[in-house]
Amino acid sequence: MGKDAKAAGGKGKGKQAAGGGGGGGDESASKGKGKGGKSADGLGTCTYVKARHILCEKQGKINEAYKKLQDGWLDNGDKVPPAEFAKLAAEYSECPSGKKGGDLGWFPRGKMAGPFQDVAFSTQIGATSAPFKSTHGYHIILCEGRKN
Structure with missing residues (x-):
């Protein structure tokens, strides 16, 4: 289960290229996943995430969307505007949420499966x-928010 998520991150262009150049709070980001450390972006410390996604059964279709x-x-090096991501989700996603632009709303840790x-x-x-x-298939996620 965990190796699927690691394999996706190893491709380079995905989340690291899109989110890596955020600037600003680099010194606090290194503490984000530590014990009790709070980072400016909330990675590793938040309890809820607001996200959109695209879900496809076939890898070729998700690669086309990506x-x-x-x-x-x-x-x-730009971020994908949520409205544009929503258009692609409506076009490509095979999840019922695709009709809502892939919007999953806010969900807590423990609600979604593994990867x-x-x-x-x-x-x-x-x-x-x-x-x-x-x-469930192949996904792309756009993170829209975090909260505790």
């Missing part, structure tokens, strides 16, 4: 994850 995100924003939760809670606000596999 290519559109790369061509439009990610390759330029999905791992990626959702480790993607920075405004960043888009690389495609990854879960038991």
Whole structure:
């Protein structure tokens, strides 16, 4: 389960390229996953995430959606606007949430299964994850918020 999320992160362009150049709180980000350390972005410390996603059964289809995100924003180092992500989710996602632009709303730790939760809670606000596999298929996540 955990290796699926790690494999997605190893591709390079996904969440690290989209969310890595955030600037600002680099010194606090190193404490984010430590014991009790609070980071400015909430990674490792938040209890709720607000996210959108695209879910596809076939890897080729999720890769096609991700290519559109790369061509439009990610390759330029830009963040994907939520409205644009929502359009792609409506077009590509095979999840019922696709009709709502992939909006999953706020969800707590423990509600989503394995790799999905791992990626959702480790993607920075405004960043888009690389495609990854879960038991439900292939996903791309856009993190829209965090709270405790």
